[in-house]
Amino acid sequence: MRLADFILHDLECILQEWEDFAATLAPSEQRWDKAMLRDHAKKMLEVISADLAEPQTRHEEIKKSKGHNADPGVQITAATIHGKERLASGFSLEAAVAEYRALRASVTRLWQKSLQNKPILDTAIGDLIRFNEAIDQSITESVISYSFEKEQQMRVFDTVLSSLPDISFTFTLDGRFSYVNKALTELFACPSDQLIGKNFTDIGLPNGAELQRQIQQVIYTKKQFRSEMSYTAASGQWGFYDYIFVPVLDKKGLVEAVVGTARNVTERKTKEDQNWYKANYDLLTGLPNRRFFLDRLEQEIRNAARTGVRTALLFIDLDHFKEANDQYGHDVGDLLLRLVTERLRSCIRETDTAARMGGDEFTVILQNLLDTKHIELVAGKILTELRRPFQIGNDTLHISASIGITFSPQDASTPEYLIKNADQAMYMAKKAGRNQFCFFSSV
Structure with a gap:
């Protein structure tokens, strides 16, 4: 019996032998679909058997053994389909080639077994040589197809990512x-x-x-x-x-x-930063707003309680601002508040915090105070700066400020009470004639 006839006659036996042998080559983590593998092996064997049954010249044998005419972009064979589908199924190239090795081993083993106690004819040796050449050709086609598809996937992958x-x-x-x-x-x-x-x-x-x-x-x-x-x-x-x-x-x-x-x-x-700025800063003056000020004040209160170093809160209300705003208009009033902010900043350290509470009310947090002398100097400087005339266009505006001062932790230990104390002291300064500062007193 010729090898081509043997393959077709004992196809199921070969497939079972190959399936058992191929299973031993599969990585333990690779799940092989037995039905799919058997179908592919059957098609490959049928193609190889048909090829063995056809006579071929020596030139064709050499050409096939070198893997010529195995361009997956030109010729579609059972082997090229095998390589393409193995890649799609997640097989490694090694596992895909291992199937052919197992197929070669199964056919060779069973063919040799069938020839036991029988004379070995030249045709049997020739068939075995042609079979191995056919397997080599199929391996070449499958590998090229597998590689071609993988390279194409990489090109698609790169094109997608580059776009x-x-x-x-x-x-x-x-x-x-x-x-x-x-x-x-x-x-x-x-x-x-x-x-x-x-x-x-x-x-x-x-x-x-x-x-x-x-x-x-x-x-x-x-x-x-x-x-x-x-x-x-x-x-x-x-x-x-x-x-x-x-x-x-x-x-x-x-x-x-x-x-x-x-x-x-x-x-x-940028939008998040802008929203955060709008939520925490006064858009007119660029100073921290009430929300940001309360958060900073609470931090300073905790720091004062931990270190024992006093923190002072100044509550500043502008004197005669309403009159100037009504007389010269809101645009001039807004510009006046910006100029007040500049002068206020010039009176304090970078580590201190000035804020606009709303309207013509401002606050200042002075940190790490060892005595009241520094506070008096700062409060006096603020009063001096704010009572200097403001020149806006052709108009000269005169205002002043009343300042209330309170301390943490000696006067209060919460932002609410500190603000209340400073506000109360500020009203004492107003009643005393304005353009001055007063310290909070609980008596």
Whole structure:
């Protein structure tokens, strides 16, 4: 019996033999679909059997053994379909080739067994040679098809990532770029071939060393890492980026690479900063508003309680501001408040806090006070500055201020009571004739 006839006659026996043998070659974590594998093996054997049944010249044998005419883009065979579908099923190239090795071993073993106690004819040897050439040809076609499909997937993958505005990249385990998309090359103004193999430190990123530590942390913990950073591109344009590093785990749970993506969130960040500023600062004067002031005051109260060093709160109300606002108009009144803010800032330290409570009311927090002399000097300076005439256009405006002063922790230990005490002391200054300061007294 010729080998071609043997294959067709004992097809099921060969498939079972091959299936058992192939199962021993499969990685323990690889789940093989037996029905799918058997169907592929059957088709390959039928094609090989048909090929063995056809006579061929020596030139054709050599050509086939070298894997010629195995272009998956031109010729579709059972082997090229095998390679394509194995990639789609998640098989490694090694596992896909192992199927052919198992098939070769199964047919050879059973063929030799059938020839026991029988004379070995030249035709049997020739058939075996042609069978091995056919298997080699199929392996070549399958590998080329597998590789062609994988390369095509990579091209599609790269095209997709390069078309995205987000930055995408991958790192090797020693923290070096193994892939970069178009967005990253444009950001760094550097072609991909000059980035591959380098790390963040190599390309001169200001916080490159910290980013490299974060990558190693992802590799060590097997957990993703997310953060934000600012970066000024080669073009000089500043941006704020939200980025994430994610570990890529193999089938054994070991990290084999790190994937990174980054998104330009400058617009969002700018809007968040603007919203935060609007929520915490007075838009007219640029001073902290009541909300921000209360938070800062509470921090200073806790600090005073912890260190024993006093904190003073000054409550400032402008004298005659309403009259000036009514006489000259709200635009002049707004400009007057801005000028008051400038003079107020000039009277205090950078570590102190001035705030606008609303209308013509301001507050000042003076930190780390050892005696009252400094407070009196600051309060006196504020009074002097605010009673100096304000020149706005052709108009000269005259105002002054009444200031109430209270201390933490001796007078109160909560923001509400401190403000109440300072407000009460301010009204004492008003009643006393304005343009002066008064300390809070509980008696």
